[in-house]
Amino acid sequence: MEQKSNPVWNPNKALLLGTSTEIVRKTSEPNMIGENKFGEWNLWEISVENQMVLVDRSPEQGYTGDAVMFLSSFPNKMFTEIGKGANVRVKVTKTTKGVDYELVE
Secondary structure (H helix, E strand, O other): OOOOOOOEOOHHHHOOOOOEEEEEEOOOOOOEEEEEOOEEEEEEEEEEEEEEEEEOOEEEEEEEEEEEEEEEHHHHHHHHHOOOOOOEEEEEEEEOOEEEEEEOO
């Protein structure tokens, strides 16, 4: 049986400079942590609405549903400290300095 991979959402690819979207962080901590030649990575389970995701490395526009997101250590620290618990709504904004994460109350 063929294993299907989770859609991957990358804010740097999905968002245009100066734009924002809301996602839901489904867990309170990363689902998985690992390391590669670029450093530590953290895998988060999220929900997105009407976003571009990669499915088996191919872009899919207008996707709504569960996805995963990989974060390196610094953005991961910001993402973790936004709010406690699971099912946290997060506003994600792409800026000239990178990606900002903000709690939606």
